[in-house]
Amino acid sequence: MIKKSLFGVIPPCFSYDRYGEHSESVTIQTPDSVTLLIDKEHDYPVSKSILKAGDLVIQNEVLKINDNAINYVVTPISGEILEISHYSGFYGREHHAIKIKAIDDGKTDDIFAVCKEKADLENALKYLKGIPGSPDFNVFKDFNINTVVINCADSDMGVFTNQFILNNSANDIKSGIKSLKSISGNKDLRFILAIPDNLMKPSELSDFDEVKVNQKYPSAFPIQICEDLLGINVPAGTTTEEQGVAFFTSETAASIGSAYIKGEIPFEKTITVTKKDGSIVFVKAMMGTPLNAIFNELDITLTDGDRIISGGLMTGNSVYSEFQPVLADTDGLIIQDSADVVIASDTPCINCGDCIRVCPSKIQISMLVRYIEAGEYEDAQDMYDLDSCIECGICSYVCVAKIPLLQFIKLAKHELGLKELEMEETDAE
Amino acid sequence: MLNNKYIVSHSPFIHIGSCISNRSYNIMAAAFLAILPSFFTYGAPAIGAVCLAISSAILWELLMNVISKSEYTIGDGNAATIGIIFSMLLPATVPWWVVITGTGVAVVMGKTIYGGIGANPFNPVLIGYALLKISWGDLLSIDESLLNYNFDYTMASAIDALKNIGVESVDKYTLTNLFLGNQAGGMGATCGLALLAGGLYLIARGMIRWEICVSFLTGIILTSLIFNLADPTKFAGPMFHVFTGFTLVGAIFLATEDSSSPVNFVPMLIYGLGCGVMIILIRNIGKFPDGVVLSIIVMNIVSPLIDKIRTKSRGKGSYA
Numbered sequence: 001m002i003k004k005s006l007f008g009v010i011p012p013c014f015s016y017d018r019y020g021e022h023s024e025s026v027t028i029q030t031p032d033s034v035t036l037l038i039d040k041e042h043d044y045p046v047s048k049s050i051l052k053a054g055d056l057v058i059q060n061e062v063l064k065i066n067d068n069a070i071n072y073v074v075t076p077i078s079g080e081i082l083e084i085s086h087y088s089g090f091y092g093r094e095h096h097a098i099k100i101k102a103i104d105d106g107k108t109d110d111i112f113a114v115c116k117e118k119a120d121l122e123n124a125l126k127y128l129k130g131i132p133g134s135p136d137f138n139v140f141k142d143f144n145i146n147t148v149v150i151n152c153a154d155s156d157m158g159v160f161t162n163q164f165i166l167n168n169s170a171n172d173i174k175s176g177i178k179s180l181k182s183i184s185g186n187k188d189l190r191f192i193l194a195i196p197d198n199l200m201k202p203s204e205l206s207d208f209d210e211v212k213v214n215q216k217y218p219s220a221f222p223i224q225i226c227e228d229l230l231g232i233n234v235p236a237g238t239t240t241e242e243q244g245v246a247f248f249t250s251e252t253a254a255s256i257g258s259a260y261i262k263g264e265i266p267f268e269k270t271i272t273v274t275k276k277d278g279s280i281v282f283v284k285a286m287m288g289t290p291l292n293a294i295f296n297e298l299d300i301t302l303t304d305g306d307r308i309i310s311g312g313l314m315t316g317n318s319v320y321s322e323f324q325p326v327l328a329d330t331d332g333l334i335i336q337d338s339a340d341v342v343i344a345s346d347t348p349c350i351n352c353g354d355c356i357r358v359c360p361s362k363i364q365i366s367m368l369v370r371y372i373e374a375g376e377y378e379d380a381q382d383m384y385d386l387d388s389c390i391e392c393g394i395c396s397y398v399c400v401a402k403i404p405l406l407q408f409i410k411l412a413k414h415e416l417g418l419k420e421l422e423m424e425e426t427d428a429e
Numbered sequence: 430m431l432n433n434k435y436i437v438s439h440s441p442f443i444h445i446g447s448c449i450s451n452r453s454y455n456i457m458a459a460a461f462l463a464i465l466p467s468f469f470t471y472g473a474p475a476i477g478a479v480c481l482a483i484s485s486a487i488l489w490e491l492l493m494n495v496i497s498k499s500e501y502t503i504g505d506g507n508a509a510t511i512g513i514i515f516s517m518l519l520p521a522t523v524p525w526w527v528v529i530t531g532t533g534v535a536v537v538m539g540k541t542i543y544g545g546i547g548a549n550p551f552n553p554v555l556i557g558y559a560l561l562k563i564s565w566g567d568l569l570s571i572d573e574s575l576l577n578y579n580f581d582y583t584m585a586s587a588i589d590a591l592k593n594i595g596v597e598s599v600d601k602y603t604l605t606n607l608f609l610g611n612q613a614g615g616m617g618a619t620c621g622l623a624l625l626a627g628g629l630y631l632i633a634r635g636m637i638r639w640e641i642c643v644s645f646l647t648g649i650i651l652t653s654l655i656f657n658l659a660d661p662t663k664f665a666g667p668m669f670h671v672f673t674g675f676t677l678v679g680a681i682f683l684a685t686e687d688s689s690s691p692v693n694f695v696p697m698l699i700y701g702l703g704c705g706v707m708i709i710l711i712r713n714i715g716k717f718p719d720g721v722v723l724s725i726i727v728m729n730i731v732s733p734l735i736d737k738i739r740t741k742s743r744g745k746g747s748y749a
Contacts, residue, residue: 008635012445157443227743236744307436314441321435334442341436342444347505350449350547353638353692361743366692367736385742393441400447401547407439 011357014217014394016154018198019163025270025282028297033101034288035325036073037087038065040094049096055081057100060109060265062127065096073130076267076286079103090317091414097325100288116263119179119256128259132269132287133252134328140184143241147230148180148189152250153196153213153220156312159332160272162250163196164282169254170202176257177208180248183256194225217314218360218392222247237387251331269326274334275300283333285326292322294333305338314393315406344396344404348373355395355405361388365395369405372412377419380412389413449546453506455636459627460513460682464617466610471521471578475616478523479516486512486532493541507546511535514682515554517617518675518722520574527568531557551729552686555722562722575613582611588674591665592718599665607672614674621672628681637685640697645680646671648705656713664713674712675721679704683721689729691736699735704728 049065057063058078064071079102087097115123124137139145150173152166166173177191190209195201197212211229213220219228225247226232226240234243248256255266271283273294283294291310295302302308302322309316310330355365363385371380380386389409396405467475490508494501503509512532519528538560539553540546558569567573571586578584583601590598606612610620617624632639649670656664670676675683684690684704691700704724711720 007633008447009633009639010635223743233746234744236742238744302433302435304433305436306433307438307442309440309442311440313443316440316442318435318437318440318442320437322433336442338436341438342442343436344438347449348545348547351688351690351692352452353687354447354635356692362740363742364693364736364739385745388742388744390743397441397443398445398447400449400452402444402448404439406441410439 012398014358014397015215016157016196016217016220017160018215019160019196021167021199022160022164022280022282023168025164025284026297028283028285028289028293030077030102030286031289031293033079033082033099033290034075034077034286035290035323036063036075036098036100036288037089037095037325037327038063038069038073038098039071040096041065041069041071049084051081051084051098053081053083056103057081058105058107058109060111062111063098073098074127074265074267075100076288077102078105078107091410092418110263112259112265113263116260119182119260121183121185124183124256127265128256130287130328131252131255131259131266132328133249133255135248135252135256137183139241139246140186143246144244145184145186145241145246146188146190146244147192148177148184148246148248149192149194149211149222149225149230150177150208150250150253151194151220151222151225151247152199153194154272154312154331155218155220155222156315156332157217158272158274158313158334159311160280160282161270161331163199164270164272165250165254166195166199166202169250169258170204172254172257172261173250174204174207174257175261176253176255179256179260180253192230194220194229196220217394218390221390221392223390224360236385269328269330271326271330272332273298273300274332276306276335276337287328288325290323290325291319291333294326295322295335300335302335303338305341307336307338307341309334309336314397315391342402344407345402347401347403349403350401352400354398354400358394358398360392360394361385361390363388365405369403369408372408377412377416381416386412386416449505449507452636453510455634456510456631456682457506457513459631459636460510460517460617462627462630463620463623463678464513464517466620466623467521467616470580470610471616475521477525478519478521478528479513479616481525481528482516482519482532483509483512485529486515486536489533489536490541493537497541499545502545505546507540508536511540511553511557514617514678515557517678517682518554518558518615520569520571520614521616522574522577523568527561527565531561533557534560547688549688550733551726552683552689554686555683555726555729559722559726571613571615578613580611582606584613586613586718587669588614588712589718591669591673591712596661596663596665599669602669602673604668604672607669612673615678618675618678621677624677624681628677631681631685637681638690638692638697640694641685641690641701642680644698644701645684645705646676646701648702649676649680649709650705652706652709653713656709670709670712674719676708679708679721679725684725684728689732691732693736693739695738696732696735699738700728700732703731 057075079100082099085097087095154162193210273281308319368384393406486508535553535557539556540549543549608621631637650667653667653670657666707724708720
């Protein structure tokens with residue numbers, strides 16, 4: 001993982017753990033109940049929801065809160081809706097949580113089977129939005145994409161899901177690329193595989209170009225791949241999509257592939273589970289499965305003060321309850337013992353400069369955080385390069401004062417986003 | 430398992446393991462190494478003064494914590510570091526009340542009134558020392574304080590002798606004596622060997638920024654060499670300047686103080702060079718014998734300004 005030299009003058013070496021070519025995985029049985037999340041849309045009050053507790057749903061049914069709603073979720077099991085509740089996500093994101101009790105009636109809605117013949121943007125948007133990896137097909141609509149990178153490296157530390165999929169589902173990735181081409185409607189679309197340099201490209205994928213991602217964190221971040229390996233500069237504050245490069249993870253590609261091969265919407269999510277002792281198990285679980293089903297299966301005992309991390313060590317999210325569901329982007333699940341938990345502090349910046357030496361974006365974080373702490377978000381953006389940050393978290397990792405720098409940066413970006421939204425709304429009026 | 434409370438916090442979830450107190454203790458260890466020879470030279474008065482400086486600095490900070498009803502911050506070791514570095518500049522026989530006043534000015538006026546650690550625009554030690562020097566210059570004078578000590582080497586303060594007598598006085602001091610600490614001076618400022626060893630340790634451990642230290646000494650050596658080459662009968666050579674006065678304490682402990690020095694690469698070089706050049710200018714053509722305190726304070730003022738020189742961050746350049 002991360003090695004720190006006794007000689008602090010040498011900047012610490014941040015490298016991804018090497019993935020040890022696993023092929024076994026533990027499959028979690030279909031749970032008694034699943035919880036599915038639908039992103040909330042502003043216009044529709046929940047009270048008008050057409051879904052009600054007690055409604056019966058069948059597998060593969062597309063659930064919407066309202067007939068005109070854009071957001072939907074496809075239920076992986078047949079059963080009865082137990083409750084629909086409000087669910088607060090990270091950074092003010094709001095969702096409807098739909099809890100479904102499984103009833104095994106063998107019924108299934110094969111609405112997607114007709115799409116097997118031809119993959120296009122319409123049916124992809126209609127059914128595949130919530131598949132493992134949560135692909136955003138809108139990029140083909142909103143941007144002029146000429147290159148698609150299938151990212152087979154995991155951008156965060158302690159997560160190996162994409163590498164596992166690359167090793168074990170190369171055929172699905174291959175057909176996923178074919179389907180993505182047809183979804184994009186662009187015959188000249190270029191596909192590039194981004195593969196960690198310690199892994200070989202599987203023979204099934206030999207037709208495609210590859211770039212080798214090195215082991216130095218955060219080289220597997222999309223922007224970093226774009227700049228270092230494709231030679232495309234991404235101006236601060238813009239996305240790779242604006243430069244014509246879209247990123248899909250290998251898991252997403254494999255899910256799309258298997259969807260169009262089998263004519264079934266995939267629900268099985270591959271998760272890298274890191275236990276308290278650091279050992280790694282790959283788990284295949286249905287989306288919506290409560291996390292405690294995984295813990296029970298793997299004999300993981302949790303106690304007060306432990307930390308459950310959904311995602312990776314550097315950019316993941318900690319969750320507050322073991323009944324939270326497995327989501328489409330839950331690539332990793334890390335259990336930290338209470339003894340290993342490091343708490344951030346509110347000590348001010350002492351200006352040691354460690355963050356500046358390690359920042360891959362060359363931001364003067366020591367000044368940036370002073371502006372953000374004072375609530376001067378615009379100045380932070382204008383003068384100290386808030387937009388250049390790729391949110392890798394290395395600065396927080398090295399901070400002597402243990403300042404939650406990444407949290408400050410994300411907060412500033414979030415607040416600026418809200419302000420922008422507000423201004424757009426007043427302009428519209 | 431059902432009612433467990435889990436810790437929820439923001440990513441990242443791992444930390445490199447460094448902390449401010451560890452940083453302070455390392456700096457204090459290096460400072461102690463430089464002070465150690467003076468314990469053997471001056472005995473109990475030196476030990477007393479150093480202990481008093483450290484303890485009074487901690488107590489001043491505690492007092493300010495109590496008065497301002499803030500969290501107790503003495504645990505981070507920063508006040509103790511201020512105390513020990515302050516004591517390095519003092520002669521061994523300094524009266525007790527001077528030490529307490531000095532650390533009080535350093536901690537209270539130099540640090541806590543700006544908001545504590547990380548917020549001080551000047552190095553607190555220098556503020557304390559400068560105020561004492563203005564108020565009770567005689568008590569801090571090396572020659573006057575150490576009048577009653579006599580060893581088998583020249584007991585006149587080398588840097589003062591250069592100013593008062595002229596370059597011919599330099600011949601009385603051998604480089605070996607200066608390097609090994611056989612000279613009169615501040616408690617932690619005489620032994621070049623111990624200072625350099627401590628400095629190299631701090632640089633290797635990443636506790637101070639080597640760029641400042643190296644450019645500081647480069648500034649001293651280059652400027653004094655130019656003066657020396659221009660007129661050797663009027664100006665002393667570079668090595669004399671490096672091992673006398675507060676030069677090494679300045680390069681290793683004073684100029685590198687975190688919050689009053691720049692953090693970007695080029696600004697650090699400018700800052701260090703600026704300190705070095707100004708010190709030699711003050712020593713050679715200025716009024717004061719030693720310019721370390723004054724020039725570092727002046728460079729502290731410009732530090733935020735020169736720290737604006739920095740490399741373009743990601744995605745902020747011009748693209749062809």
